[in-house]
Structure formats: C-alpha cells, structure tokens
Amino acid sequence: MSKIIAFTNQKGGVGKTTSTANIGAGLARAGYKVLLVDLDPQVNLTHGLGLIGAEFNVYGALLQEYPIKAYPVQENLGLVAGAPALSSFEKVKGDEVDREFLLKDLLEPLQEKCDFILLDCPPALGLITLNAYACADTLYIPLEAQMYATDGLEKVLEMVTRVKRRLNPALTVGGIFFTRFDPRKVLRRETAEIIRDKYPDLVLKHTIRETITLGEAPHLSQDIFRYAPNSAGAADYEHLVQEILTR
Template identity: 75%
Template sequence: MSKILAFTNQKGGVGKTTSTANVGAGLARVGQRVLLVDLDPQANLTKGLGLLEAEQNVYGALLGEYRLKAYSLRENLALVAGSPALSGFEKVKGDELDREFLLKELLEPVRERCDYILLDCPPALGLVTLNAYACAQALYIPLEAQLYAADGLAKVLELVGRVQRRLNPELAVGGVFFTRHDKRKVLRRDTAEQLRAQHPGLVLDTVIRESIALGEAPHLGQDIFTYAPQSAGATDYQALVAEILTR
C-alpha cells in the first residue's frame, strides 16, 4: 500500500511544485514506484515535467467523467495531469456529501501499484487542499526562511489540527524544509534558526539552496536529476529524498 505525501503551503512561490517534482523523481531513481498528482489549478507540475497535451486530468476524474489516468514519464514515475478547471472544484462539489473524501476514493484503486503518491497542493487552504489532507499520511511544507514564513507555517499547522480531529486522524506533518536558502543572508539564517527552535523535530536537516538550475529545468520539461545531475539542486534534493525515506 502506497504512502501518500502532500506538499503544501498556503503561500505561493516557495518551491512547492519544484519539490514535488524533484522529490518524486528522486524517489523513482532509487527504485520507488511513484505517482505524482497535480492538484494546483496552475498545472505547473504538469507543464514543468513536459506533459503538454494531456487529454485526461485529475479534475475530470474527480467529477467522474472518466477513470483516473496516469501518464508515464519515465521508469517508476507517472503523473496525473492537473487542470485550470480545478479552480472551480469548490463551486461544483462544495455542497456534495463527503466532498472532502473525493480524492481519497479516486486514489484508492491505484494505491497497491505505487510505493509513493505525491500530491502537489494549491497555494490555498480550500476544498482541493482539504481533499489532499484527508487522504495523506504526511505533509511536507517547503518554506523560504524570510519574515512571514512563520505565519504561513502557523496557518498550515492550524488546519492540520482541525483535519486530524475531523477528517483524518492519521495525518501527520512529515517535516518542514527550507527552499531557496542562502545561509550568507542574515535574515534567512536567523529565521531558519528561530523556526528550528520553535518547532524542534519538525524542521528537516536538509535545506534546498538557491540554484539557477532548479529554475531552468521546468522550462525544458525535466526534473533536476535529468537536467543537471551534478548541480547543487540535485545534491540537495537527493539529500531530502534520503531524509524522507528515513521518516
């Protein structure tokens, strides 16, 4: 039975999609069977991994228009495409009974065929994100170590508590990790140290350093290991994968 990990933050631009793609690719490289699910209406995970013409996507599957379709990207790695139509999911399904469990029901038949299912959540704490939290075993929260990072983390942790009580008692925070990190910048270094002190055991050891290659790879539809295997980004995500596998 696969383990479902959700990559989430209510703030955009923190490397959530980049992390979903590269953690997924890194897990696949070490022999894990991985399914990525693009739940962000921007569909950047889908485009950034080179899937440009997907006839079937997660939105249509959630609406029951067709069965869940996973597109193979490479060995051990497949992707359920995202769709801009996900922005209307709450309007369409908001009054439906058990609306928070639609994704869980959709993924249940494929869980035996995967080791990991990684969910790229939208940067909003709405119904799509609740569906992800309702079926995940662990959340991973990328953060930039800057002034308002603690505020974004607090909002996610608050929602996690409510989901644990009402929808998914198995949900846990797998870890928080810093992205676009530059320890030479005093504010980022101090913020990182402050959050480690506030949340002992929650902040992972691995940090993802600022890397040009991480920004370039999606433009070619590639993960960092394919695009620049010797880069700092590849080294950091390889370390993050190793840390996730031990948790």
C-alpha cells in the first residue's frame, strides 16, 4: 500500500510544484515506485515534466469520463496529468454527496502499484485541496522565509485540524521546509528562526537554497537530478528526500 503525500500551501510561488517534481524524482532514483498527481489548474507540474496536450487527465478521471491514466516520466516515476478545467471542479462537484472523497476513490486502485503517491495541490483551500487532505497520509508545507509567510501556513494548519476531526483522522503534518532560502539575507534568517521557534517539531532540518538551476530545469522538461546532478539544488533535494524518508 502506497503512502500518499500532499505538498500544499495556500500561498502561491513557494516552490510547491518544484518540490513535488524533485522529491518525486529523488524517491524514484532511490528505487521507489512513485506517482505524481497534478491537482493545480496551472498544470505547471505536468508541463514542467514535458507532458503537453495529454489526452487523459485527472479532471476527466474525477468526472468518470475515463479511467485514471499515469504517463511514464522516467524509470519508477509516473505522472497523472493536470488540467486547467480543475478550476471548475468545485462548481461541478460541489453539491455531490461524498464530494470530499472523489480523489480518494480514484487513487485507491493505484495504491498497490506504487510506493508513494505525491499530490501537487493548488494554492487555494478549496474542494480540490480538501480532496487531497481527505486521502493523504501526510502533508508537507514548502515555505519561503519572508514576511507574511506564516499567514498561509496558519490557514493550512487550521484546515488540517478540521479535516482530521471530520474527514481523515489519520492525517499528519510531516513537516515544513524552507524553499528559495538565502542564508545571506538577514530577513530570511530571522523569519526562519521565528518559524522554527513557533513550530519546533515541524520545521525540517534541510532547506532548499535559491539557485538558478531549479528555475531552469522545468523549461527543459527535466527534474533537477537530470538537468544539473552536481548542483546545489540537486544536493538540497537529495538531503530533503532522505530526511522525509526517515520521519
């Protein structure tokens, strides 16, 4: 039975999709069978891994138009494509009974086929994100150490409390990790320390430094390990993957 991990933050532009792709690739390199699911209507995960114009996507599968389809990305790594139409999911399915469990039902047949299922959640706490929380075992929250960073974090943690009470008692927060981190900047260091002090059991040891290669890799449809295996970004994500595996 696979472990389902959701990467989530109400705030956009925090490296959520980059982290989903590279942590997934890191797990695959370690020999685990991994499935990525793009739940963000911006479909950056799908396009960043080179899948353009996919015939089958997660939205159509959620509407039961066809079975869920995983496209191979590389050895041990598959991808369920996203779709811009996911932005209308709440309008289409909002009144349906058990609407919070549609994704859980969809992924259930795949859980015996892989070790990890990673969910790239949209930067909003709507029905799609609720579906992700309802089926996930663990959430990880990427965060930039900057002003107002805790606003989105606190909203996510509040939603987790409600989901645990009503929909998924087994849901846990695996941790918070800093992305685009530059230790030379005083504000970044001070904000990181404030968050570490406030959530000492949640903040992970390893951070993802701000590097050009992490931004370049998706434009060539590659993860950081294929694009720049000797880069700081590859080293940072390798360390983060190992930390996640030991939590």
